[in-house]
Amino acid sequence: xxxxxxxxxxxxxxxxxxxxxxxxxxxxxxxxxxxxxxxxxxxxxxxxxxxxxxxxxxxxxxxxxxxxxxxxxxxxxxxxxxxxxxxxxxxxxxxxxxxxxxxxxxxxxxxxxxxxxxxxxxxxxxxxxxxxxxxxxxxxxxxxxxxxxxxxxxxxxxxxxxxxxxxxxxxxxxxxxxxxxxxxxxxxxxxxxxxxxxxxxxxxxxxxxxxxxxxxxxxxxxxxxxxxxxxxxxxxxxxxxxxxxxxxxxxxxxxxxxxxxxxxxxxxxxxxxxxxxxxxxxxxxxxxxxxxxxxxxxxxxxxxxxxxxxxxxxxxxxxxxxxxxxxxxxxxxxxxxxxxxxxxxxxxxxxxxxxxxxxxxxxxxxxxxxxxxxxxxxxxxxxxxxxxxxxxxxxxxxxxxxxxxxxxxxxxxxxxxxxxxxxxxxxxxxxxxxxxxxxxxxxxxxxxxxxxxxxxxxxxxxxxxxxxxxxxxxxxxxxxxxxxxxxxxxxxxxxxxxxxxxxxxxxxxxxxxxxxxxxxxxxxxxxxxxxxxxxxxxxxxxxxxxxxxxxxxxxxxxxxxxxxxxxxxxxxxxxxxxxxxxxxxxxxxxxxxxxxxxxxxxxxxxxxxxxxxxxxx
Numbered sequence: 001x002x003x004x005x006x007x008x009x010x011x012x013x014x015x016x017x018x019x020x021x022x023x024x025x026x027x028x029x030x031x032x033x034x035x036x037x038x039x040x041x042x043x044x045x046x047x048x049x050x051x052x053x054x055x056x057x058x059x060x061x062x063x064x065x066x067x068x069x070x071x072x073x074x075x076x077x078x079x080x081x082x083x084x085x086x087x088x089x090x091x092x093x094x095x096x097x098x099x100x101x102x103x104x105x106x107x108x109x110x111x112x113x114x115x116x117x118x119x120x121x122x123x124x125x126x127x128x129x130x131x132x133x134x135x136x137x138x139x140x141x142x143x144x145x146x147x148x149x150x151x152x153x154x155x156x157x158x159x160x161x162x163x164x165x166x167x168x169x170x171x172x173x174x175x176x177x178x179x180x181x182x183x184x185x186x187x188x189x190x191x192x193x194x195x196x197x198x199x200x201x202x203x204x205x206x207x208x209x210x211x212x213x214x215x216x217x218x219x220x221x222x223x224x225x226x227x228x229x230x231x232x233x234x235x236x237x238x239x240x241x242x243x244x245x246x247x248x249x250x251x252x253x254x255x256x257x258x259x260x261x262x263x264x265x266x267x268x269x270x271x272x273x274x275x276x277x278x279x280x281x282x283x284x285x286x287x288x289x290x291x292x293x294x295x296x297x298x299x300x301x302x303x304x305x306x307x308x309x310x311x312x313x314x315x316x317x318x319x320x321x322x323x324x325x326x327x328x329x330x331x332x333x334x335x336x337x338x339x340x341x342x343x344x345x346x347x348x349x350x351x352x353x354x355x356x357x358x359x360x361x362x363x364x365x366x367x368x369x370x371x372x373x374x375x376x377x378x379x380x381x382x383x384x385x386x387x388x389x390x391x392x393x394x395x396x397x398x399x400x401x402x403x404x405x406x407x408x409x410x411x412x413x414x415x416x417x418x419x420x421x422x423x424x425x426x427x428x429x430x431x432x433x434x435x436x437x438x439x440x441x442x443x444x445x446x447x448x449x450x451x452x453x454x455x456x457x458x459x460x461x462x463x464x465x466x467x468x469x470x471x472x473x474x475x476x477x478x479x480x481x482x483x484x485x486x487x488x489x490x491x492x493x494x495x496x497x498x499x500x501x502x503x504x505x506x507x508x509x510x511x512x513x514x515x516x517x518x519x520x521x522x523x524x525x526x527x528x529x530x531x532x533x534x535x536x537x538x539x540x541x542x543x544x545x546x547x548x549x550x551x552x553x554x555x556x557x558x559x560x561x562x563x564x565x566x567x568x569x570x571x572x573x574x575x576x577x578x579x580x581x582x583x584x585x586x587x588x589x590x591x592x593x594x595x596x597x598x599x600x601x602x603x604x605x606x607x608x609x610x611x612x613x614x615x616x617x
Contacts, residue, residue, distance in 0.1 A: 002053050009050050013094040019043035020091050023084075040083035047090030048074045069242060073263040077589065080256055088590040089264055092597045118211075119188060122154035123147070139204050147197045153190045156203035159183060164195020168543065242266035257589075258581075265577040265592040270599040274566030277607035282559030285613050290527075291552040292540040296563075302522045302539065302553065303560035304503045308455050309494060309516070311508035312462035312472060314544070315526060317437040321350055323358035324418050325434035327409050336430045338362045340423050343380045343389045346370050351421055354435050373397070377421070388424045400424040406432065417468035440546045444476050449550040449615075453557065457502065461485045461493060461516075491515045509544065524549065554615035562610055566603040573599040 005012070023039035026032045048071065055067035070093050077086035123131045125144040136154055139145065144160065147153055153166065165177035168190045177193045180186060186199055188208035205211060242263060250259035279296035286293045293299055310316050330336055341359040344352040346367060365383040372378055376397065377390015388398045392410070395402065400422075402410075409432055413420050418434035447458055459480045462469045466483035473481030482493065490506075494516055497504050506520035517523030517537045525537035526544035541548045577595060580587040 005049050005053055009094065010098060012046060012050055013091070013098055016043045016047040016087070016091045016094060019046070020087050023087065037083055040087040041078075043087035044074060044078055044083055044090055047087065047094055051090060051093060066239070069239065069263045069266065072243075073260045073589070076256060076260040076263075080260075082257065082589075085589040089593045092590075092593045095597065119152040119154040123151075137205070139201055141201050141204060143201045145199050145201060147186075147192050147199060149192055149194050149196065151192055153186045153188055153192065153197075153199070155188050155199075155201040156208040157186055157199040157201045159186060160198045160200055162195060162197040164197055165193045167191045167193050238266075261581060261587075261589045261592060262578070264589050265581055265587075265596065266574060270570035270573060270596070270603045271567065274570050274603035274607065275563045277604050278559055278562040278566055278610060281607045281610035282555055282562070282613075285610050286552065286555055289551055289555075290542040290545055290548050291555065292542065293552065293556065294538050294540075296559075298522065298538040299556045299559045301503065302505065302556035305455060305505045305522055305553070307457040307459065307497055307502040307504045308450060309459045309461055309490075309497070309504060309506045309520065310478075311490075311506075311516075312460060312469065313437055314509040315507050315546070316443055316460070316472065316476065317439055321354040321419070321435045321437045323354055323433055324416070324436040325413060325432075327406075327413075327432040327434075328430070329403075329406060329432075330425075330428070330430045334362075336423065336425070338365060339382050339385070339387050339425060340389060340431065340433070342367050342382050343370070343378050343387050343423075346380065347372075347378060351419060351435050355421065355433055358433075385425050386427075389421060391420070392422065395422050395424055395429070398424055398427060400427055400429050402429060414467055415471075417471035439472070439475065443546055446547050446550055447476055447478070450553060453550065453553050455553070457497075459493075459497075461490045487515055491519050494519050505539075507549070524552075551615050555610070555613055558613050559610055562607060566606055569599060569603055569606070 019039050020043045023036045023043065026039060027036035051067050051074070052071045055071040058067060070089065074086045074090055077083070077089070119136055121133050121135055122139050123146040124134045124139060125131055125146070131146050139155055145154060145157070147164075149164070159180055159182050161182060163179070163181045166180050166186060167177050168187065180195075180197060185202075186197065188203075188211065245266070246259040246262040249262055250256055253259075275296070279299065282296075282299055283293050293302070328336060337359050340355060341362040342364040344355045344359075345364055347353075368381040370378055370380040373390060373394055376394035377388065379386065379388045379390075379394075379398070381387075388394055388400070392402075406429060410420055413432065413434040416434070416436070418436045421433040421435060422429065423431045423433070450458065457480070458476075458478045459482075460469055460473050460476075460478050461482050462472075463483070463485055466481075469481045469483035472478075485493070494504055494506060498521070503522075504520045505522035505524055506516045507524040507526075508517055509526035517525060522539060523537035524539040524541065526546075527540050527542035539552055541552065573595065577587065577592050581592070
């Protein structure tokens with residue numbers, strides 16, 4: 001019986017509303033007082049049933065909820081024969097509960113949309129080479145899959161063959177399709193706009209980036225902030241206090257109707273719902289725009305950040321070094337380039353890959369023998385010549401003479417923040433290659449936006465040499481820059497900042513950043529970083545899109561302010577209602593309940609504004 005009543009709350013609300021409307025029509029149009037009273041009594045009895053059941057369930061777990069206050073108030077109104085008041089109060093309370101549930105569901109639409117985007121099947125290559133459609137649960141790591149135009153990518157993986165454009169909005173929030181070729185990474189839940197891709201599964205199920213997004217966002221929405229915990233404690237003591245106040249007023253004034261009205265007006269519904277709806281809407285907005293905020297506690301702390309500390313490689317820079325400059329000291333420049341390309345093709349070092357990419361139009365010579373010198377470079381026999389490619393120490397080991405002009409070039413390159421790769425052929429210096437990690441596009445503008453949002457200190461901590469770090473800091477307008485920093489040095493520096501009373505956010509992407517991510521009040525991980533960095537952090541920028549950082553900070557500030565607005569609205573309405581009850585003649589139970597339910601709707605709609613939040617340009 002209880003379940004049937006609670007399952008049919010919508011129907012009961014509708015019936016209650018029809019009975020109340022019919023009662024008013026009977027009274028004002030038909031002038032039939034007894035019929036109107038009978039309809040109001042029926043509406044009161046039907047309407048109070050689900051409210052009384054919810055009150056009973058709350059009392060069983062020793063919680064004095066809003067339902068308890070309303071139930072006592074309605075029963076009291078029925079006892080004194082005020083059927084109109086009891087009917088209107090029950091209908092408004094049920095209707096407000098319906099609107100609250102409906103609008104809250106809208107704020108969770110971002111998570112539902114994510115869940116609906118999750119792929120359910122995949123075209124899997126079978127043992128005989130054919131492709132069959134299977135459920136996503138039947139896909140394992142290492143399986144070969146085919147993705148056709150318009151289909152969802154079923155897993156995180158790498159492109160084996162084929163090419164196409166993939167819409168990664170579900171991961172990055174950016175709707176512009178991304179071109180994918182052999183060797184590129186693809187993510188579950190993204191959509192292949194055109195082309196055909198053959199991929200190998202690297203991550204499946206809940207371990208995919210998409211699966212982790214859903215899991216992290218759901219956890220974030222369940223987490224409670226300091227503000228929510230305060231409200232829980234406040235409501236726990238406030239509701240019994242209203243009961244006591246009503247009882248005292250009844251004993252002193254002997255006015256039962258006044259006491260019942262206090263119970264109705266004192267309901268803290270808007271206060272209880274105001275902060276959670278802001279929290280859910282803010283996190284939902286972030287999920288849609290490639291930003292994961294792990295809970296409202298994170299939102300509260302993030303909104304107060306005044307210092308941001310950045311790792312360099314993979315954070316402010318792309319993390320993919322490129323050749324910035326080449327100096328030649330021999331007439332046969334084409335031959336030198338071909339020799340360098342031939343030797344560096346034998347290495348998987350990041351600097352070697354940058355050189356190979358830069359010289360990809362060269363035709364390599366056959367490499368007869370290679371000798372990797374640890375911490376120095378490579379020495380090889382190429383086209384009948386001894387070729388050494390590496391650093392200054394390797395050149396000295398090879399007995400290569402370095403002219404004054406070459407030393408000046410080396411100094412200039414180092415001052416420009418470049419890593420230097422030197423090449424000698426038969427003991428003669430042939431070339432210097434300056435390599436530098438590239439800054440992220442528009443990162444300077446993003447940092448300026450952070451400053452305008454109230455981040456007073458922008459600090460760079462890096463393991464690179466101080467010259468390179470200073471150069472990056474100068475280009476980007478950072479407040480401080482420190483080089484030669486080991487992971488423990490970064491963590492110690494963050495502790496010092498916190499001792500100075502600063503609210504610190506650390507932005508990084510690697511395993512070595514994990515201690516700093518955990519130590520800072522707010523750890524912000526680039527989405528393409530390591531798993532441990534993402535798990536340790538409080539905020540994740542999906543697809544390593546640095547431009548999402550200002551959006552994340554602006555959203556956190558807007559959400560925190562929205563929570564405060566809802567608290568002020570909720571408490572303000574209750575105070576105004578109680579003041580009006582004691583010091584005016586127009587306030588009654590029905591008007592009070594109408595204002596009370598309207599205040600709940602106002603805080604919900606105010607919170608839902610965050611779903612449309614976009615940072616100012």
